[in-house]
Ligand code: ADP
């Protein structure tokens with residue numbers, strides 16, 4: 001293992017018109033580390049994640065994933081992006097494809113795997129998220145929690161080195177949240193490198209190696225969950241936590 005972190009973000013800045021959304025973010029995630037990002041709505045959390053896999057182009061700063069500088073003009077963005085799996089709040093499954101085909105289409109089109117290999121990987125990942133029996137179901141036949149677990153399995157099927165989660169349980173009915181968090185906890189236990197935006201403070205406390213509190217486009221404080229959530233130093237962190245806990 002090298003000393004180079006799995007993800008290293010340096011001096012990241014991003015504006016939308018006159019609105020400065022990220023104002024110089026520094027962040028690193030070591031291989032196998034789970035980092036949770038918390039903070040109020042509008043603080044730039046989603047934009048940060050979207051910059052990490054270049055769904056948004058940063059104005060300033062660099063994003064290095066697996067040793068490849070995604071922000072360098074010569075780097076192969078598509079190759080670098082394949083190292084990164086992303087799971088969104090809205091599951092974004094392909095509605096017209098079966099669960100199995102949701103998991104195989106990008107493996108075949110992007111990675112060039114043949115059908116048998118793509119199916120094998122897909123079924124292994126469906127089993128991992130506890131949904132093997134839903135392989136031939138259509139997304140609309142599944143609960144929101146099941147759809148999100150399929151979305152996680154789909155991302156895993158691409159063999160990512162890093163998984164990004166943007167409020168993966170925020171769109172779910174409360175009784176469906178636990179199953180999704182359990183899948184994420186298992187992934188963390190297996191050593192997956194994860195950067196997770198979440199409002200689930202309980203999850204952050206139990207699973208995160210480190211927590212970042214963002215507000216107004218900056219990282220206000222970061223440290224072990226016990227410190228940032230349990231004994232925050234900054235008034236802004238305390239105010240936020242008082243609202244969500
Ligand atoms: P969070 O995920 O913490 O709620 P976001 O990163 O989604 O925050 O948004 C931060 C700010 O940037 C918000 O004020 C939001 O309205 C604005 N914003 C996000 N995406 C865009 C965009 N594509 N165009 C214009 N403004 C945007």
Ligand code: MG
Pocket residue numbers: 045046047166167
């Ligand atoms: Mg967001």
